[in-house]
Amino acid sequence: MTKAFRIPWLLVYVIAYLVFLYLPVLLLPLFSFNDGTIVAFPLKGFTLKWYAQLGQQDTLLQAMVNSLIVGSVTALMATSLGLFAARAYVRYRFTGRELSEGLVMLPLVIPGIIVASSMLVLFISVGLKPSLTTVILGHVFVALPFSVSIMKSAFDDFDQSLEEAAFDLGESVVGTFRRVTLPIVAPGIVASLLVTFTVSFDEFVLAFFLSGNSPTLPVYIWSQIRFPAKLPNTLALGSLLLMSSVLLLLIAEYFRRRSTQSSD
């Protein structure tokens, strides 16, 4: 074949795809450093003042604290539930296993708005006022599929005879779990904690419906977007969230890989 110039269509497609997917996301940090309140080109100059102002806004800080509480409690609850559920799914063959697994994974495909409105109706009808508690309950529901699948992959490569060996050597059931099961799936647990925290931290629809008058960070951002003067602040905040989310997910992925390597 001659070495005629050919357009590498596949490469063009890949680049176009990446640009379409990530360029809008990159605009966020770009404008957060722009010295001007109007989000439009040309850029006016570099500034850090939008970031500096974030620290002085009490409602924002309160929303941040709310989100951290919700995220941490959600991560702990979803990961504990996911740990036990995943062990049961991988280890035992029981009636209704597949059905139960399907139901746990269902929140991934149910539209958030449906979940949010039905939860709101449910919580109000049982007398639970919208608050951080209701947000946490909602977030555990949507975070559980993530923690179950991460923990399942941690247990998949876990040789069952390790637990039997510990038990055979005289350890109790609880001791076996503590001294063998937990340390071996620990990287999976860390990965699950980080991922479920991120899921909760970024979640908007459920929080919007269920948070009442204690907004989480995404709900706060939404409320600020209506005020053009606050927009650069929101962009700065959004950029920070973006960076921390990516960082958390990278760390989570590192631990998830370690969990699948260590167990053979």
Added chain:
Amino acid sequence: MSEQIIIEIQGVEKRFGSFVAVSDLNLTLKEGEFFSLLGPSGCGKTTALRIIAGFQDHEEGEVRIDGRTMGEVPANKRPTNMVFQSYAIFPHLNVGDNVGFGLRKSKLSRKEIKDRVAEALEMVELGGLQDRKANELSGGQRQRVALARALVMRPKVLLLDEPLSALDKNLREAMQLEMRRLQQKLGITFVMVTHDQYEAMTMSDRIGVMFAGQLKQVDKPEVLYSQPCNREVASFIGGMNFLDAEVMAENSETLEVTVQGFGQMTIGVNPNVQVHDKELLVGVRPEQLEISAEKPEGYDACVQGEVSDVAFYGESVHYYVRIDGLPESIAVAVPNYFHTVDHSRGDTVWLGAQSASVIDLGKRETLGGDK
């Protein structure tokens, strides 16, 4: 080996749904005995081992270890320890912590635990490797760590589930001898599950042969070899030529038989065979037949045939000889004394058999899968 009984299993049965994994298992093991459960995969041998260990419940029967009825006693309270097929080395602990794992629960001081661990590692020739990480161990070393981890508990009975199947051939043979030596030195009862007949034969004082959940015969290796109780057992231990025979006359010790192809012989009654029929099945080991170009002298029965195949094994040569009137070729194994293959395909040869090497296998049964 003392005469003290250490394990008694009576009428144990285990079913998974309608599948009977272990049926009416009866077995008595003596203290200091090396016992192997031998059988093809799926025969129930591992289930039987797990019943002894306490990992598997059972429907009927009783297991007694060291005089105590085990019943509901869980695995962590039994005087047994196990070496798992996968070795189950704890990946997050180093060698020393792996071996000392079970001692943490005991009332031993830190110093005593350290000494016991060092002693156990010394025993399996891994002395000084306490700090080695689990993922830095070779297959053979993992096997030794698993052994040390179980032996450090000083169990009454050590259970081994296919302990050598993950090792390559040379290492496996070296470990067979080493484990046997270790067992004799410690005087602990070893119960090993294996599907490898040679492993079972070289290591065990006695072997139990299992098929389809049933323990068919329990005997010393040499008795299993010379007096197998039926065709199944005979075909699982060593090679065997099966021949139809007819009983002409019998008394309590001998049978007057006409063996297909070989003619009339007087053979010994096999005490392990339960039912003798007029239609008898007999077996001849390939290594106990004589093969030569001329009619051999001094044999009780001689027959002429044609070599249909030759297989060279190095230490021995196997000839397959077709004889008129026999459905299958007769296998003959000749030790390779002189680095020669004396007969080739198509040669006419004589086979000689001594009546003492013809084994009475009882009544004929139609079974799938011989050889």
